[in-house]
Amino acid sequence: MSTRRSRTALAVLAAAVLTGGLAAPQAAAEHRSADSTAVEWFDVTARAVAAAPAATQVTNSRTWAIGWLAAARATRAVPAGVDRTEYQRAALASAVHRALTELAPTQAAQVDEAYAATLEAIPDGRSEDRGVAAGERQASLLLAERAADGLDPASVNAPYPVPAAAPGVWQPTPPAYAPATQYGNRVAKPFALRSQSQFRLPPPPALDSARYAADLAEVRAYGAADSTVRTAGQTETAQFWFGSSFTLYTEPLRVALTRSSQGLAGQARLVALFHVASVDTQIATSDSKYAHTRWRPVTAIRTGAIAPDPAWSPLHATPAHPDYPSGHGTYSGSAEGVLTALSGARTAPFELTSPTAPGVTRTYTSWQRLSAENVDARVWSGIHTRSADEAGIALGKSVARYVLQRQGELLAAR
Structure with missing residues (x-):
């Protein structure tokens, strides 16, 4: 020995x-x-x-x-x-x-x-x-x-000075009205991106646009705690994807890993690039969130100019950071991009459970389906607009493509 x-x-x-x-x-x-x-x-x-x-x-x-x-x-x-x-x-x-x-x-x-x-x-x-x-x-x-890369919890949750209340501008949300989180992500050191703002999204739909009105009407109807139009299946989807994306995507990545025929080096590459893209996506997400500081649906519906309803509440408590883009969407887009590129768009059926939906098991055959459900889920939870969700998917995919383009450099031994 x-x-x-x-x-x-x-x-x-x-x-x-x-x-x-x-x-x-x-x-x-x-x-x-x-x-x-x-x-x-x-x-x-x-x-x-x-x-x-x-x-x-x-x-x-x-x-x-x-x-x-x-x-x-x-x-x-x-x-x-x-x-x-x-x-x-x-x-x-x-x-x-x-x-x-x-x-x-x-x-x-x-x-x-x-x-x-x-x-x-x-x-x-x-x-x-x-x-x-x-x-x-x-x-x-x-x-x-990676020492002192700004991804420790204290740096990630650096204090954010709440801006003055104004139409469209993020404010702390009920019930806790907690301070904003993930503000420090926007200045953390990426693994692959040239800068944190490399894939900054264009502004969200204007407050006087038809798209914004449609977004708000959908969340108001389908995302309310007491919604009369959301179906049982839609409520289940919202509950299933309410948990951490990090937790929910561990099993899909493991499925792709166990089915990989690329050998040890290829398997290590799959896991590495998945999480490198995830980190950089989360950095890019905070960059766009705090560049645009778009208010959450609960604030827009309670205090906005379109039929304000001070009593409206979402199905799920709203996370403490701006609406645009959806972090669940960006994570899903990044995961879909890497898994599709390195293991194919479709796979044999696999089962997935969620800690926020005990007793529910869902079966999937494509990575894209996970993304599609995430988009719907955040609307039906009442915590994101569809525009924020769809922009999130696009942002995550953009970061994943860039990470994959740079994989030769990223994987080169030092």
Whole structure:
């Protein structure tokens, strides 16, 4: 056994004695197949992030992006004189392990245990050692590169001075009237974008336009808490997609990963580019939100010039940031763009559940369908206009296309 592996194994043994969990990694190693490493480390990452979540969604996306971009860089080129599979398995595990132990330190014991199990299944020797070194190097370099990138929770939620009330201008929304969130995203450091404003959207529909009137009428009717026109199926869709996009898209990405035939390097690329695009999309989203500061439907309907109704309430509480564009829409557009480009527009049926709709299971065969439901859901929740949702999808797709265009540069080993 290599010296590096010996140190890891001893640490895991100590943790296992304390937790009573010694036998599980051994059994896992005995049944691990050569092509399962990416899926296993996807699950390790998902568990670690879920067990020690950051307070902001983009910070959690950043953890994924750093670990898996390092893995993609480390596995992309295989040096001469080593076994390709052994090297890539060690490199992928090493890169994600290094990132997670720094970015989710409370989960270090569990991550170390998984790492020891992966290394135990790889024959000792040059291939493993060089893979471990490559993964550690790429992760360490990327962690240093991304230090102080403005994606920590405090920076993301930098204080926002509420503007004076005026028609169309965002104001804190009921019931909590909470301070604005995600204001700091607009100055965070992107992974791929040239600037945070590179894909800034044009202004939303003017307040005196027919499109704005139609948007508001739709939300007023279908998004009200006491709506008489929203169907049970529409209410279910709103409830299903009410939760975090970060959480809801973890399973679709895992489905694409498990069905990928691109090998370890291709699998690492899929996960890396998905989350790189997600981070940059969330940065671009805040740029447009706070450039336009469009008021939310609840404010427009209660105080606006078109048939004001001070008693109107949405089905779901409105998040504390401007309407345009929809963050759920941008996330969906970005996810759809990457998944379509790297795994095809359609896939075999897969099931999806939602923590905000207990007992509901939906079946999908295309990534586009997820986006379409997100657009409808935010209207039927009463928290976005359709224009904001559709603009969000377009913005996310634009960022995804750009990230994919730059993938050669992004994935090049440092």
